[in-house]
Amino acid sequence: SQQGEEDPQALSIQEGENATMNCSYKTSINNLQWYRQNSGRGLVHLILIRSNEREKHSGRLRVTLDTSKKSSSLLITASRAADTASYFCATDAPDTDKLIFGTGTRLQVFP
Amino acid sequence: DAGVIQSPRHEVTEMGQEVTLRCKPISGHNSLFWYRQTMMRGLELLIYFNNNVPIDDSGMPEDRFSAKMPNASFSTLKIQPSEPRDSAVYFCASSLSRGNTEAFFGQGTRLTVV
Numbered sequence: 001s002q003q004g005e006e007d008p009q010a011l012s013i014q015e016g017e018n019a020t021m022n023c024s025y026k027t028s029i030n031n032l033q034w035y036r037q038n039s040g041r042g043l044v045h046l047i048l049i050r051s052n053e054r055e056k057h058s059g060r061l062r063v064t065l066d067t068s069k070k071s072s073s074l075l076i077t078a079s080r081a082a083d084t085a086s087y088f089c090a091t092d093a094p095d096t097d098k099l100i101f102g103t104g105t106r107l108q109v110f111p
Numbered sequence: 112d113a114g115v116i117q118s119p120r121h122e123v124t125e126m127g128q129e130v131t132l133r134c135k136p137i138s139g140h141n142s143l144f145w146y147r148q149t150m151m152r153g154l155e156l157l158i159y160f161n162n163n164v165p166i167d168d169s170g171m172p173e174d175r176f177s178a179k180m181p182n183a184s185f186s187t188l189k190i191q192p193s194e195p196r197d198s199a200v201y202f203c204a205s206s207l208s209r210g211n212t213e214a215f216f217g218q219g220t221r222l223t224v225v
Binding site: 033041042043044045048088090096097098099100101102103104 | 115142144146153154156159161166167202204206212213214215216217218219
């Protein structure tokens with residue numbers, strides 16, 4: 001069964017706008033990761049945030065983690081048409097190797 | 112390194128036939144994952160290996176599915192006999208250590224069972 005649920009399922013914005021995607025999960029985690037998938041391709045790792053971290057930045061990406069609410073958000077600032085893709089959160093629980101993915105958010109950025 | 116390499120990229124087979132998907136993980140990685148992706152069910156973890164040993168195969172849908180990792184540089188996922196509902200994209204991924212680093216994905220095998 002999937003650990004994470006992403007919200008919204010789909011998001012359409014104009015270039016230059018910010019895109020925010022949310023992820024909720026069910027059990028305690030070791031860390032949470034975000035991945036991107038372009039159509040017809042494999043997933044590519046974007047950023048990892050550990051359970052003892054609350055916020056992390058990488059370029060135009062900002063990730064927050066709230067372990068009390070079992071939720072995370074991914075913010076993409078100043079979006080570009082090339083950011084069009086599906087975005088997934090993934091979690092691994094303590095004492096397990098399992099990397100479980102959420103349902104994904106399909107982001108469409110219009111030029 | 113060339114990344115995670117999967118073969119074939121596309122496979123079309125008839126119902127009842129045996130299908131074997133192959134994966135070469137990144138050298139030095141000790142965790143390997145097999146996932147299946149469909150529109151209806153999303154990205155499902157089928158099985159993962161650590162140091163060539165299957166650790167959790169609870170995601171394998173049924174006995175028709177089997178996976179092996181005979182050595183650190185090769186893994187197979189076999190479906191026998193295949194059914195139309197097995198049609199999906201199958202991904203292999205590898206990572207350096209237990210759950211604390213990113214997973215690197217192959218390009219996937221698109222399987223169509225007719």
